Amino acid sequence: MTTKRIAVMKQLLAFTGIEQDRLQLEWVSAAEGPKFAQAITEFTNLIKALGPSRLKVAA
Amino acid sequence: MNEKVKAKVKELLASGRIKGFWGLRTMQGNIGPFLFSSPDDLDELVVGDRERPGDTRYPLNKLLVNLARCYPEEVFGVLVRGCDERGLKTLYSWNQLNPEKVVPVGIACPQELAEACECLKPFPDEFVAGEKAEGSEFVSVANVESLSLESRLEHWLDQFAKCIKCYGCRDICPVCFCKECTLEKDDFIHTGDLPPENPIFHLTRAVHMAGRCIDCGLCNEACPADIPLRTLYKKVADIIDEEFHYRPGYGDPKEKSPLNILGEAPKH
Ligand code: SF4
Ligand code: SF4
Numbered sequence: 090m091t092t093k094r095i096a097v098m099k100q101l102l103a104f105t106g107i108e109q110d111r112l113q114l115e116w117v118s119a120a121e122g123p124k125f126a127q128a129i130t131e132f133t134n135l136i137k138a139l140g141p142s143r144l145k146v147a148a
Numbered sequence: 149m150n151e152k153v154k155a156k157v158k159e160l161l162a163s164g165r166i167k168g169f170w171g172l173r174t175m176q177g178n179i180g181p182f183l184f185s186s187p188d189d190l191d192e193l194v195v196g197d198r199e200r201p202g203d204t205r206y207p208l209n210k211l212l213v214n215l216a217r218c219y220p221e222e223v224f225g226v227l228v229r230g231c232d233e234r235g236l237k238t239l240y241s242w243n244q245l246n247p248e249k250v251v252p253v254g255i256a257c258p259q260e261l262a263e264a265c266e267c268l269k270p271f272p273d274e275f276v277a278g279e280k281a282e283g284s285e286f287v288s289v290a291n292v293e294s295l296s297l298e299s300r301l302e303h304w305l306d307q308f309a310k311c312i313k314c315y316g317c318r319d320i321c322p323v324c325f326c327k328e329c330t331l332e333k334d335d336f337i338h339t340g341d342l343p344p345e346n347p348i349f350h351l352t353r354a355v356h357m358a359g360r361c362i363d364c365g366l367c368n369e370a371c372p373a374d375i376p377l378r379t380l381y382k383k384v385a386d387i388i389d390e391e392f393h394y395r396p397g398y399g400d401p402k403e404k405s406p407l408n409i410l411g412e413a414p415k416h
Contacts, residue, residue: 090407090410092413092414093391093392093406093407093413093414094355094407096391096414096415096416097355097358097384097387097388097391097407097414098355099416100387100390100391100416101351101354101355101383101384101387102351103297104292104293104300104380104383104387105300105301105304105347105351105380106295106297106298106299106300106301106302106303106304107297107301108297143298143301144301144305144347
């Protein structure tokens, strides 16, 4: 269900002018420390590359 | 149009097929919803074309849900345009109404209304008055999509900033039937702010309508701030169709919304 909701939400974000990459879904269990660290690092790099959200600038 | 509907309702009431009929009626020069219960008392019944076709619409199927909850054993009739029928089917599929207790009396909308609504199906499956008009594309959605990401955000933030949080869009919505509404939960949205958290308030509502919104446009008509809500929800409906091949209210009501069951994964 979450996979479905996220797919819908991403497209809705794009329609309202927000980069859809700012929303990511990753499945990580409590036993997968390295995977979690990697996911977060990748996400952080992605967000840095996108720069501050125009939503934040607008606020 | 009015006479054909009256004749049909008269027959249904006289034969005892229905206990009452949710329709529209003129009252002191205005038009409002009315529950007709006698076959001899239909003089004031109208379909809601005051100055222009369909300029006086009400969420009659929402009123029907409330009535059916009080009288679950009775059968009621209801006036439906294409969108109202989509609403009924969606309410059936979410178990809010029992199709065996509902007798819709359909009317088809004229071309001018279909185009103003950008309506895909401006007629119910069966109707007693009017003629089938051609469906119309979602031009308003394409217009927003022609904008850059930056201009889209600017457009929507400007629109949403006009919101006075009257909840009119939710209250008139025929398929908003939750007992508790997220829009009033402080944990999700700061309830004291005006305009409400922008764009969270509106995106939350849009996501909650996903798989349910039948594109009747009543929210847009009710909005005192003239926010193009219908365009936003039309896009949501397009997304659901692309991802799950589902459009609420157009198919068999036995088919459940993809956001109500696990089912297949999204396409993207
Ligand atoms: S949305 Fe379609 S069916 Fe409903 S009033 Fe508009 S044209 Fe008629
Ligand atoms: S009807 Fe318009 S002003 Fe009222 S809550 Fe909805 S969007 Fe805001």
